[in-house]
Amino acid sequence: MPSNRTVSDTVPVGAHVKLAIVGGGPAGLYLSILLKRQDPAHEIAVYERNPEGSTYGWGVTYWAGLLDKLRAGDPESAAAVAEASVTWTDGVAIVRDERTVHRGDAGFGIGRRRMLALLADRAGELGVRVEFEHDIAGPDAPELAGADLVVAADGVNSVLREAHAEHFGSAVTSGRNPYIWLGTTKVFDSFSFAFKETEHGWIWCYAYGFSGERSTCVVECSPGTWTGLGLDTLGEADSLRLLEKLFHDLLDGHELIGRDRADDAAQWLTFRTLTNRVWHRGNLVLLGDAAHTTHYSIGAGTTLALEDALALAAALRAPTDLDTALTTYGKRRRAELVSAQSAARYSAQWYENLPRYMRLEPAQMFALLGQRHSPLLPHIPPQLYYRIDRAAGQLEPLRRLKRWLGPRVARAVHGRR
Known part of the structure; x- marks a missing residue:
């Protein structure tokens, strides 16, 4: 061999x-x-x-x-x-029905x-x-x-x-949240997010263009929302129609595209x-x-x-x-x-704990979305973290404090496991 x-x-x-x-x-x-x-x-x-x-x-x-x-x-x-x-250069988030724009670096x-x-x-x-x-x-x-x-x-x-x-x-290690990878005929000119609250909890989508005719849409939710909405039992065609209704303002009437075998079960996964x-x-x-x-x-x-x-x-x-x-x-x-x-x-943990951040104003939530890689964020109340982060952007001593605290909090957390 x-x-x-x-x-x-x-x-x-x-x-x-x-x-x-x-x-x-x-x-x-x-x-x-x-x-x-x-x-x-x-x-x-x-x-x-x-x-x-x-x-x-x-x-x-x-x-x-x-x-x-x-x-x-x-x-x-x-x-x-x-x-x-x-x-694209901008990030756009629709939280409930409010649209927020964040200027960022160029992505491809x-x-x-x-x-x-x-x-x-x-x-x-x-x-x-x-x-x-x-x-x-x-x-x-x-x-x-x-x-x-x-x-x-x-x-x-x-x-x-x-x-x-x-x-x-x-x-x-398997993640907790189900997700599905889809396409759409809507061509996005920015990296776009949409967060929708249902009676069964939050469901969200991130979308970005990859050609002049198509974009990618990744839809994710908690296991409780997934089963509550019936997405665990719907075939792919019915799942896509439900998701199109939920994200109608993001898609602007465009359709979602799955696999060719639309009568099969939708291909929801958990990330490994x-x-x-x-x-x-x-x-x-x-x-x-x-x-x-x-x-x-x-x-x-x-x-x-x-x-x-x-x-x-x-x-x-x-x-x-x-x-x-x-x-x-x-x-x-x-x-x-x-x-x-x-x-x-x-980042995965931030989405798995999404309700923790959804009480913030949409612009604040979007700002913390950009901070989701921080090891400090899960251990500080979101509103307080937002204020510290805003202040740290203006005051170098606070910026250094945030950098200093992050690894120490992470080590303390991992040391207790």
Whole structure:
């Protein structure tokens, strides 16, 4: 089995190698591009189990810092992604029936299907063999035999990782709130939120454009609201009609779009946060969602996956043996992910405790929505936190106090668990 090869069996990183990348998502495709650019003689195959053009989700988000990194890695694919993206700067929230606008940094959206097509085309141009509808059942698959490096880029349910879950130290934590990933024909020119109070509790939506024709809508609520509204039993078509009524002012009469099989049950999920203690075993290495996941509410999943690819390519470029390169990659990325994972954890908890913040005026609630990554926020009354935050924005001593208190509160809380 490829994953059982020892370091002494592997070739030096700088040599021409045979690579098998399992999973044709953004991370796997982009890694193939980077490695082909490093050495065109590398023999690289990407195996994707789904048909070409078939993907889950609608659009993905990213920020300007990612584009700078992509330009450094491969200017051609970065230019193609930038050209196919849409941009927004404002955040808009509808709380009950009141609309609030917040000025912010520029964000970008691109259709996931479009991004994958661009990366697959670029990989093919460079000589990568991209094979669609090609399932790899496990580490014993004949396609992996003889590979110097096997990359598990096959997602949160990675079969390659699960074959050695104990070695990797895999751990999964499920979130509380049900959510559903939808599209809409409404084209949003800002990152938009809507919070609606029902007799069964709050339900909310975040929406953003990813092309000139479509936007993504993610709807979330507590388990009690989900069952109270009957969303646990409705088929997808009836669920979409109910959600369209609830968010009519956000959608402006536009429809929500689900899957093609509208008579099936709606695809509500709970988010699974995955971590792994180590990221490689012999010549098998984890990448993207196969290695880690962060809650969708911080909009960083695709960015972090592409950054994994950049880091792995950099580690493989170093003049060292394969085991050292993969160890370096794993340690670096686990360290870099700490802040994002913390932000995602607090963001998810903010939404799970949404009623705590809904007594505020809409503008104040929206301000704290932007502060949801703070470890201090859950432990201070929302109105008081809002006042401190406003004051800290004007007085440097209070700003320093807030920065000083945050880590100490977090350590005290975690120390009691």
